[in-house]
Amino acid sequence: MAGYEEMAPGIFKVRQEVRKGWIPFAINLYALPGDKGILFDAGSGAKGAVAHVARALDGLEKETGSRVRRVLPSHAHWDHFSGVSPLAEKRRMEVLLTEAMVPLVRTRRCYREAYQESESALLPKGNRAKEAVRSLQSRLVDELFSVTAGIRAVTGPFTPIAVGDTFHTDAGIWEVLAGPGHCDAHIMLWNAESGILLGGDNVLSSITTWLGPPRSDIVAYQRTLESIRDLPGLSLILPAHGRAITDPLKRTTDLIAHRKKRLAEIREKVDAAGSRGLNAHALVRDYYPNMGPLKRGVAQGWIETTLLHLMQEGHVARTAEKGLWRYRSL
Numbered sequence: 001m002a003g004y005e006e007m008a009p010g011i012f013k014v015r016q017e018v019r020k021g022w023i024p025f026a027i028n029l030y031a032l033p034g035d036k037g038i039l040f041d042a043g044s045g046a047k048g049a050v051a052h053v054a055r056a057l058d059g060l061e062k063e064t065g066s067r068v069r070r071v072l073p074s075h076a077h078w079d080h081f082s083g084v085s086p087l088a089e090k091r092r093m094e095v096l097l098t099e100a101m102v103p104l105v106r107t108r109r110c111y112r113e114a115y116q117e118s119e120s121a122l123l124p125k126g127n128r129a130k131e132a133v134r135s136l137q138s139r140l141v142d143e144l145f146s147v148t149a150g151i152r153a154v155t156g157p158f159t160p161i162a163v164g165d166t167f168h169t170d171a172g173i174w175e176v177l178a179g180p181g182h183c184d185a186h187i188m189l190w191n192a193e194s195g196i197l198l199g200g201d202n203v204l205s206s207i208t209t210w211l212g213p214p215r216s217d218i219v220a221y222q223r224t225l226e227s228i229r230d231l232p233g234l235s236l237i238l239p240a241h242g243r244a245i246t247d248p249l250k251r252t253t254d255l256i257a258h259r260k261k262r263l264a265e266i267r268e269k270v271d272a273a274g275s276r277g278l279n280a281h282a283l284v285r286d287y288y289p290n291m292g293p294l295k296r297g298v299a300q301g302w303i304e305t306t307l308l309h310l311m312q313e314g315h316v317a318r319t320a321e322k323g324l325w326r327y328r329s330l
């Protein structure tokens with residue numbers, strides 16, 4: 001098996017699966033061969049997963065006679081950048097990064113600190129002993145997950161790139177677009193001639209994109225969705241997870257409406273709780289009554305981000321009560 005699939009002329013999808021670990025996942029990497037061909041996204045850094053991608057790229061180079069010797073992650077989430085350094089070493093690839101990605105991906109420690117050690121929208125900070133236990137727990141979970149999922153920092157030399165840069169490949173010219181919201185350090189590749197967008201995690205076909213503190217931003221995400229919807233001649237979105245989006249206008253319009261509806265819902269629920277307010281746990285249980293704690297921890301991200309956004313906008317305030325944040329309307 002070739003290990004890649006041509007999605008449109010000169011655009012090849014390499015699907016990488018990681019079955020080990022707690023949450024089996026699959027990611028789509030896109031190879032754009034050319035004199036200075038690019039691999040957009042790098043997936044997991046687990047050995048077998050990297051070997052699969054390297055084999056696919058070697059085969060692709062043989063078939064097309066073009067090269068894929070540069071690698072660029074779409075954003076600073078582990079399942080997009082962890083394969084960068086192992087692939088660069090294995091295949092002598094040039095690493096490309098935006099300035100915004102650099103402080104988040106260069107060491108395991110900076111990545112952990114950028115995400116895990118954030119303030120919770122559910123739990124106020126406890127006393128020092130409690131916080132120490134919490135930090136140790138999160139560190140342990142992170143280490144275990146890191147080993148099974150193949151999280152790797154992007155070490156070694158890299159070439160800085162920026163929004164507005166263009167890349168010439170066999171599939172034409174690709175422009176780097178900003179796409180913050182899901183993650184602040186998120187870019188997309190846009191081909192104006194074919195109307196094809198490599199959208200990273202911003203628009204997925206069957207699920208809504210994860211949002212959660214501290215690096216997601218609801219307003220930025222809405223703007224990104226609108227900017228995608230308004231791309232002239234947009235015909236196809238190739239996402240980092242799941243199926244290709246062949247009706248991009250409808251999908252982005254639906255997602256914009258969905259986010260607006262969710263924002264209004266949370267505001268109404270807090271309003272309805274009156275001056276007593278409600279705690280964020282109750283809100284999460286309302287949406288996900290039967291979900292296990294691990295899955296719920298991921299699913300609740302958008303609720304946390306929404307509450308923090310409403311607080312920032314001055315619509316709600318919170319007070320700590322019995323070890324939980326309680327939110328009420330202002």
Ligand SMILES: [Zn+2]
Binds near residue numbers: 183
């Ligand atoms: Zn992501």
